[in-house]
Amino acid sequence: MIGGFFESIPAMILLTGFLTGASAAILGSFLVLRGNSMLTDAISHSIVFGIIVVWLLTRQISGPVQLLGAALTGLLTVVLTEALVRSRLVRMDAAIGLVFPALFAAGVLLISIHARDVHIDVQSVLLGEIGFVWLHTVDLAGHAVPVAVLTLSVVLVANLAFVLAFWKELKLASFDPGLAAALGFLPGVLHYALLTLTSVTAVAAFDAVGAILFIAFVIVPPATAYLLTRRLWLMVVLAVALALAACGAGYGLAVWWNVSIAGMMASMTGLWFALALVFAPQHGLAAQARRRRAQRLDHDARTLVAHLFTHEGTPEMAEENTLRALVGHLRWPEPRARAAILRAHDRALIERRAGLLVLRPKGRAEAAAIFEPQTGS
Amino acid sequence: MSALIDLLTSGIVQRVALGAALLGAIAGMLGAFAVLRRQSLLGDALAHAALPGVCLGFLIAGARDLGSILAGAFFTGALAALCMMLITRTTRLKTDAALGIVLSVFFAVGVVLLTHVQARGGAASAGLGSFLFGQAAAILPGDLWLMGGIGALALGLVLGLWKEMKLVSFDPDFARAQGWPVTAIEALMTVMVALAIVLGLQLVGVVLMVALLIAPAAAARQWTRSLGGMVAVSAAIGAASGLGGALVSAGTRGLATGPVVVLIASAVVLVSLMVAPGRGVLWQALAARRARARIGEARVLAAMQGLAQAHGDPAYATERGMLETALGGAPEPARLTALEKRGLIRPVTHAPETTPHWELTEAGHAEATRSEKGRAP
Numbered sequence: 135m136i137g138g139f140f141e142s143i144p145a146m147i148l149l150t151g152f153l154t155g156a157s158a159a160i161l162g163s164f165l166v167l168r169g170n171s172m173l174t175d176a177i178s179h180s181i182v183f184g185i186i187v188v189w190l191l192t193r194q195i196s197g198p199v200q201l202l203g204a205a206l207t208g209l210l211t212v213v214l215t216e217a218l219v220r221s222r223l224v225r226m227d228a229a230i231g232l233v234f235p236a237l238f239a240a241g242v243l244l245i246s247i248h249a250r251d252v253h254i255d256v257q258s259v260l261l262g263e264i265g266f267v268w269l270h271t272v273d274l275a276g277h278a279v280p281v282a283v284l285t286l287s288v289v290l291v292a293n294l295a296f297v298l299a300f301w302k303e304l305k306l307a308s309f310d311p312g313l314a315a316a317l318g319f320l321p322g323v324l325h326y327a328l329l330t331l332t333s334v335t336a337v338a339a340f341d342a343v344g345a346i347l348f349i350a351f352v353i354v355p356p357a358t359a360y361l362l363t364r365r366l367w368l369m370v371v372l373a374v375a376l377a378l379a380a381c382g383a384g385y386g387l388a389v390w391w392n393v394s395i396a397g398m399m400a401s402m403t404g405l406w407f408a409l410a411l412v413f414a415p416q417h418g419l420a421a422q423a424r425r426r427r428a429q430r431l432d433h434d435a436r437t438l439v440a441h442l443f444t445h446e447g448t449p450e451m452a453e454e455n456t457l458r459a460l461v462g463h464l465r466w467p468e469p470r471a472r473a474a475i476l477r478a479h480d481r482a483l484i485e486r487r488a489g490l491l492v493l494r495p496k497g498r499a500e501a502a503a504i505f506e507p508q509t510g511s
Numbered sequence: 512m513s514a515l516i517d518l519l520t521s522g523i524v525q526r527v528a529l530g531a532a533l534l535g536a537i538a539g540m541l542g543a544f545a546v547l548r549r550q551s552l553l554g555d556a557l558a559h560a561a562l563p564g565v566c567l568g569f570l571i572a573g574a575r576d577l578g579s580i581l582a583g584a585f586f587t588g589a590l591a592a593l594c595m596m597l598i599t600r601t602t603r604l605k606t607d608a609a610l611g612i613v614l615s616v617f618f619a620v621g622v623v624l625l626t627h628v629q630a631r632g633g634a635a636s637a638g639l640g641s642f643l644f645g646q647a648a649a650i651l652p653g654d655l656w657l658m659g660g661i662g663a664l665a666l667g668l669v670l671g672l673w674k675e676m677k678l679v680s681f682d683p684d685f686a687r688a689q690g691w692p693v694t695a696i697e698a699l700m701t702v703m704v705a706l707a708i709v710l711g712l713q714l715v716g717v718v719l720m721v722a723l724l725i726a727p728a729a730a731a732r733q734w735t736r737s738l739g740g741m742v743a744v745s746a747a748i749g750a751a752s753g754l755g756g757a758l759v760s761a762g763t764r765g766l767a768t769g770p771v772v773v774l775i776a777s778a779v780v781l782v783s784l785m786v787a788p789g790r791g792v793l794w795q796a797l798a799a800r801r802a803r804a805r806i807g808e809a810r811v812l813a814a815m816q817g818l819a820q821a822h823g824d825p826a827y828a829t830e831r832g833m834l835e836t837a838l839g840g841a842p843e844p845a846r847l848t849a850l851e852k853r854g855l856i857r858p859v860t861h862a863p864e865t866t867p868h869w870e871l872t873e874a875g876h877a878e879a880t881r882s883e884k885g886r887a888p
Contacts, residue, residue, distance in 0.1 A: 166604075166608050169605045169607055171605070171607040171608040172607040175555070175614065175615075223792075224546075224729050224784075225549055227549050227552045228546050228551040228728075231721050231725040232725055232726060232729055232777065235719050235721055235722030235725075235726070235773050235777070236722070236773065239770035239773035240770070242719075242770045243767070243771065246765055246766065246767060247766070261622055346614075346618050347619055347622065349615040350616060350619050352611075354611075354616060357608050360608075361602060391627065392626075392627075392630050393623045393624075393626040393630065394623055394626035396622070397621075397622030397623040397626060400616065400619030401616065401619040401620050403616065404615075404620065407612060411597075411598070411602065422601065
């Protein structure tokens with residue numbers, strides 16, 4: 135049964151996607167929180183340089199040497215970028231944009247000069263070939279396991295172990311690096327450890343999803359989770375769940391439409407993000423619009439009770455405390471006036487009596503509080 | 512030599528060289544503003560976001576029609592910029608996360624569309640992948656006119672709105688307080704960056720285009736302190752990189768133009784960061800060295816004057832050991848030599864001792880008094 139599982143091509147492709155998504159989302163949560171998202175962009179581009187250099191030196195396209203060697207380039211990118219920033223000659227954004235294109239361009243040139251006959255070609259480096267992961271297998275306990283699955287499993291375990299072991303330190307360093315440094319938790323070391331693991335994950339995943347789509351797996355699910363919750367552990371769990379869901383849905387759609395599998399998986403993370411952006415319960419655009427509308431209505435209702443309170447018991451009351459006065463004197467459009475009356479009525483601030491709008495005790499108290507805030511409760 | 516002349520007289524090389532130089536100049540000019548506004552990586556996001564537009568343009572036109580492809584790229588680039596704005600303004604996500612999301616998701620959709628187009632087949636669709644890294648040889652004479660036209664338009668806009676762009680780049684808050692349409696000007700600048708990117712798609716491709724925006728501007732920033740100078744130098748560096756890259760790649764088999772252009776521009780940045788007068792790393796190291804020497808010399812003078820005053824003898828002969836005690840460490844021999852050379856101290860013998868001694872000259876006393884008062888010589 136297990137053998138059948140490892141021989142099933144769709145299962146292997148999905149498993150590769152799941153492993154990539156989970157490994158990336160675990161680390162990505164912290165990268166997004168720390169504002170290092172674009173370093174991922176830089177790392178995932180410049181490992182191309184590392185991959186080709188390690189290949190030229192060792193003729194190995196996978197395996198631990200390749201993994202670590204290429205990951206060093208990712209780290210080199212970060213170190214170079216931060217050195218540039220520290221020199222204060224260029225700012226962070228420009229520094230990122232200077233280092234990785236140079237390394238990437240060098241990598242692309244090296245590939246086109248030296249590696250024309252091997253299976254590293256520029257387009258697959260960029261886009262990945264998750265559909266072909268099952269071609270490259272290694273024998274493990276009698277089963278032909280795809281190399282990518284094996285590598286990514288190791289990487290996932292490493293990432294998980296790192297995050298669980300340093301959970302407290304990562305949390306502190308993400309939210310308050312100053313305090314973390316003061317307490318002696320070495321946020322700088324943690325920062326480099328996190329980015330090293332990101333580089334390793336990027337190298338392990340580049341075969342499957344390519345350099346650029348990897349960014350989607352690192353940044354988008356955690357950013358989506360960030361819109362949905364304010365708890366760190368829930369954010370990490372949600373990010374992983376969203377990544378897995380994106381892989382599943384993306385695979386199905388890609389097979390159906392006969393398009394790039396990795397591309398479709400990454401696009402699905404984008405779809406989740408768009409949905410969260412609009413419909414997130416607390417901070418989504420829909421919730422924001424609803425809240426703004428409620429605030430506007432409440433404000434109108436307050437204006438209404440203030441207006442009624444001003445004229446209550448005066449000779450003008452018969453004229454002022456009506457819907458017509460709101461439209462005529464306050465210059466409110468009629469729908470707005472009606473909505474305000476309805477709102478105030480719903481909140482038991484006013485009632486209609488003999489064709490007039492009359493304050494109820496709660497409304498009178500609110501109006502009094504508006505005019506004399508200090509005497510109110 | 513004759514090979515070089517062949518190269519320079521070849522029509523296609525001339526076309527590519529002219530195109531690359533034009534593109535470099537336009538990107539350099541507009542990149543200067545992007546770098547100053549800390550929006551360097553927006554160019555990266557917009558460039559990646561052009562990929563789905565390229566495919567959409569192809570799908571709609573049904574052929575490899577440059578006009579519709581560029582229009583599509585421009586459209587999705589602008590859409591990406593809008594999404595960026597929406598995400599940063601309505602969520603708690605940081606700018607870098609928003610950039611990463613837009614970049615990777617748009618690129619993923621582009622990959623999906625690309626594979627869709629390629630799956631539908633057709634000879635014309637084969638060249639679409641070249642927009643990833645650009646294919647300089649595909650440039651047609653008509654494209655040059657297009658680039659020239661857009662370049663002239665961009666130049667006209669920059670000159671016409673010079674004052675506005677300058678203020679918005681350096682102090683948008685003040686510009687807003689003055690009642691200027693800052694958002695509109697910022698949008699215009701973003702649109703112009705998107706235009707430059709669209710122009711660059713054919714030549715350097717979506718992945719490396721960002722370097723052409725950032726590198727010339729970052730290099731130019733090191734050489735000048737005025738905006739006009741920076742824009743001009745940046746455009747010149749961009750044009751030179753483009754020209755150089757086109758010629759190098761035409762003269763060497765198998766080198767793509769885009770990466771070569773990027774590497775040349777990066778080399779210019781490296782040189783600029785090192786040697787630029789006033790700011791460069793070497794320059795700063797030299798200045799720090801000079802400052803160290805000046806302070807060291809001033810301390811020696813002050814110590815000797817202190818000893819002379821304590822002994823009531825302006826010609827007091829100071830021994831090395833006494834200097835060591837007064838300075839809290841042995842004075843560097845180079846400092847004493849330099850002071851001797853400047854005629855501020857002179858070696859004397861102090862019989863019966865045989866160790867070297869020094870006394871302050873008239874000028875030395877004057878100098879020590881001057882620096883004591885905190886006035887730089």
